[in-house]
Amino acid sequence: MTMSKSTQPTAHKKSIVIKLGGSMINNLSEVFFRQLEKMQQQSHIVIVHGGGPAINEALANSGQTFEKINGIRVTPEQSIDLIASTLIGQVNPYLVGEFQSFGIQAIGLNGADGHLLKSDYLDQAQYGFVGKVTQVNTAMLHDLCEVKLLPVVACTGMTDDNQLLNINGDDVAAVIAKELHADELLFVTDIEGIQIQHEKITETDQGEIEYWIEQGYIYGGMIPKVTAATNCVKLGIPIVRIVGSSLTGTTIVREKVSI
Ligand SMILES: Nc1ncnc2c1ncn2[C@@H]1O[C@H](COP(=O)(O)OP(=O)(O)O)[C@@H](O)[C@H]1O
Numbered sequence: 001m002t003m004s005k006s007t008q009p010t011a012h013k014k015s016i017v018i019k020l021g022g023s024m025i026n027n028l029s030e031v032f033f034r035q036l037e038k039m040q041q042q043s044h045i046v047i048v049h050g051g052g053p054a055i056n057e058a059l060a061n062s063g064q065t066f067e068k069i070n071g072i073r074v075t076p077e078q079s080i081d082l083i084a085s086t087l088i089g090q091v092n093p094y095l096v097g098e099f100q101s102f103g104i105q106a107i108g109l110n111g112a113d114g115h116l117l118k119s120d121y122l123d124q125a126q127y128g129f130v131g132k133v134t135q136v137n138t139a140m141l142h143d144l145c146e147v148k149l150l151p152v153v154a155c156t157g158m159t160d161d162n163q164l165l166n167i168n169g170d171d172v173a174a175v176i177a178k179e180l181h182a183d184e185l186l187f188v189t190d191i192e193g194i195q196i197q198h199e200k201i202t203e204t205d206q207g208e209i210e211y212w213i214e215q216g217y218i219y220g221g222m223i224p225k226v227t228a229a230t231n232c233v234k235l236g237i238p239i240v241r242i243v244g245s246s247l248t249g250t251t252i253v254r255e256k257v258s259i
């Protein structure tokens with residue numbers, strides 16, 4: 001029996017969260033956009049972006065210094081507005097423009113929009129105005145994907161009393177992936193995955209990662225990425241990868257099978 005068009009169930013689309021690191025946002029290639037266009041035909045895609053280098057430049061231009069603890073930027077009160085406006089007012093529209101110039105209709109969002117990322121302070125005494133996401137408006141993300149608008153999310157959150165918070169982009173991507181029950185989470189950065197003593201690592205697990213952090217082989221901005229990645233693997237996200245803009249790199253698995 002053939003079903004009429006209106007009674008046909010809509011095919012379940014995979015959902016994929018892609019985090020674009022600030023380190024590579026200015027170097028996205030045409031190949032990347034074409035690949036994304038193809039992925040969009042089969043999947044709901046949500047983009048989350050960082051903007052570390054743009055924030056560094058904005059802070060330097062206004063004479064502000066900064067400190068990072070394990071890749072997380074300590075954000076004093078005098079820096080939060082500049083950081084948020086760099087992410088929301090500069091990096092986000094730049095990326096939306098890039099997608100649209102390749103024919104991909106995109107919508108720029110930050111954590112305050114439609115309560116997308118309800119947030120709270122991570123640890124105000126240690127990090128200042130840095131947030132952790134407490135709730136994600138997944139319904140809005142689904143609705144946007146359904147109407148073929150690509151959500152492009154800046155990594156800022158908002159507290160219940162309307163304070164903007166700076167959130168690490170890797171953390172935002174991980175929470176959104178978790179809340180969407182994503183099929184895949186990709187961290188796209190300026191290097192083709194994890195490298196240890198010049199060796200490219202194609203597959204790894206939490207045990208190896210913890211050892212490499214301890215030994216200092218994984219440091220800086222790679223720390224929030226691998227932490228977010230291993231958490232998502234533990235939560236059951238089937239595919240978690242840290243990749244360069246060619247989308248090749250390291251796959252993080254629950255437990256590596258040794259041979
Ligand atoms: N073991 C490692 N393998 C690869 N990159 C590493 C490693 N340890 C630290 N890094 C650093 O992490 C950087 C990526 O993190 P980051 O600059 O924060 O990127 P993004 O802006 O994409 O989040 C790499 O460019 C590299 O300098």
Ligand SMILES: CC(=O)N[C@@H](CCC(=O)OP(=O)(O)O)C(=O)O
Nearest residue numbers: 021022050051052072073168169
């Ligand atoms: C709290 C915190 O660390 N926020 C990050 C937000 C931007 C970011 O994550 O940018 P990348 O993707 O380039 O790393 C920061 O201030 O740099």
